Every structure is written in structure tokens, then in C-alpha cells.
Amino acid sequence: MSAGKKGGNALPTTRPHDPWLEPGGGTVDAAPAPQLFSPSELFHEASKLCPGDRALYRWIGYVSSSPEMHATLSRPLVGYRAYPPIPLPPTRRAAALPFDAVVLRRRSRRSFGAVPMDLSTLAEIVRLGGGVSHVLRTPEGVNWPFRTAPSGGGLYPVDLYCAALRVNDVAAGLYAYVPTDHCLQQVRQGDLREELSSAVPAHRDSIAGASACLILSGVMERSKFKYGERAYRFLLLEAGHIGQNILLAAEAMGWGAFPVGGFLDDPVNHMMGFDGVEVAALYLVLIGKEDSP
């Protein structure tokens, strides 16, 4: 019954009944049918793919097989190359728990005991969260690095940052994680707890005891140039994939993690130096040693 944007149909004028919200069943006749649609509904409609989107499919096919594109994707991002890299310790196999136990144990842990985190633990969490896991050799002989979390077209529009609050061997501050080099690059120095607390006022206590806050940001154009409006869906999905990797990695290593979507956008973007439009914070994950389960 879809009123497809390209199908020439008008948008529906009544809402489908959601039995989950109204378990008693029945109709929604009592509520006036809204004539205006929310921005999220309009966005969802505008980003639907239709069989007639031939120009878009041709463009996607062209980009996917373009040697120039492969060469671009094989190069490290230029973003923070001016900052001195901080190499991360090599892999530490700390996860003694089997995968199913980790998945079943994962909870959002909100209460942290102000315990400093070793750099090797942080290194493992970011590596499993969004590090390079394998390298694809393209037909032209270019090495294209792929990561632990899937990404539409392998474009990796979501970047990972770490606000080090209590991490041994690194100064408090904001760091960009560079997956291709498995290193951190400092973007800002200083204690970010107060700034972070103002941006996430509902979770001041969690921030006060946390060891690190990982910030997942989206660089819109990195995916949008290829996928158009659909790209924004991809960015959010990809942040979810990386976020879950981080949550499971932390759980596996005996650390607690707390995913936060309810943050004030402008203060977080300001803290990060993002414009909030082209580049924007999407998701935060606080990590710490759980205080009392």
C-alpha cells in the first residue's frame, strides 16, 4: 500500500493501525487522521529506492567499479594527519568468554567506579569496534581496507573518536581513531568531563565515573555522493553496527558500556569541532568499570 515517491501516488491520508501500540485492536477512527507528515516520515519516503531509479543505480555501479574510487578508498583519511600519531598497543586477546555468553550478558551499564582504563583495553575496544579486519585486493591491484563493522559500499562514513577521561598513558583529551594505522591522533587536550556533562545532562553521574566516551560521527558526503538521500539511513545503520561491536567488546573484556543517543547535539558537535550538518555526532558510548551491578 506504499505511496511511493516515484510511483506518482499521493501520500496516504490515514495511518495504518499499529497493533503493538494498541494491543486491544480496534480502529484509530477516534484520532483525526493527520494530513501533514513528520520530517522523519517525509525523509523515509524521500529515501526509498524504487525500480525506476535507474540513473542512481547506474551511478552506484559506476562508482563501485571505478579504479579512481578504489584508489581513493585505499588511502588513509587526511583528517587529522597533522597531529602526531599515538600508536596503540598490539592486540591483546583478553576475551575468555564465548561469543554467546558475551551477547547474553550485555547490558547498558550506567554506573561506573572512576577506574582508569589501560591503553591496551581501549585499543582493543576501538579495534574490535571499527578497526581494519581485512584488506581486499581490487582488480587494479589496490589494497582496500575493510573493517569489523559493515559499511554501505565500503565507504566508511562513520568515524570513531575517543574522549579519554581516565586512560592510562594518554593525556586527558579528545582523540581520533585512525583504523588504517590503528593509532590515535589527539585533536584536543584537556579534561572534557564538564563539557560532556553539559551535553548529556541526564547522565552526569555516568560521565563522572566513566573512563572513556567514544563518539561516533557521520561524515555525510562520504556516503551521500554515491547513495543520495539513502546515505543518511546507511550512516545511522552503520553507527549502530559499530556501536554494538563496541558494546560487545567492552562486555567481553569485563568493562561496562552505555550507549547514549539522548545527547544535546549542538554542545556535542561544538565539543567535537563539527558543524553538525556535514559532519555530526551520531552516537555516544560511555565505557567504565561497573560500580555495582
Ligand SMILES: Cc1cc2nc3c(=O)[nH]c(=O)nc-3n(C[C@H](O)[C@H](O)[C@H](O)COP(=O)(O)O)c2cc1C
Ligand atoms: C540507539 C540507542 C540510544 C540510547 N540512548 C540512551 C540514552 O540516551 N539514555 C539512556 O539512559 N539509555 C539509552 N539507551 C539504552 C537503552 O535504554 C537500553 O538499551 C534499553 O533500556 C535496554 O537495556 P539493555 O541495553 O541493558 O538491554 C540507548 C539505546 C540505544 C540502542
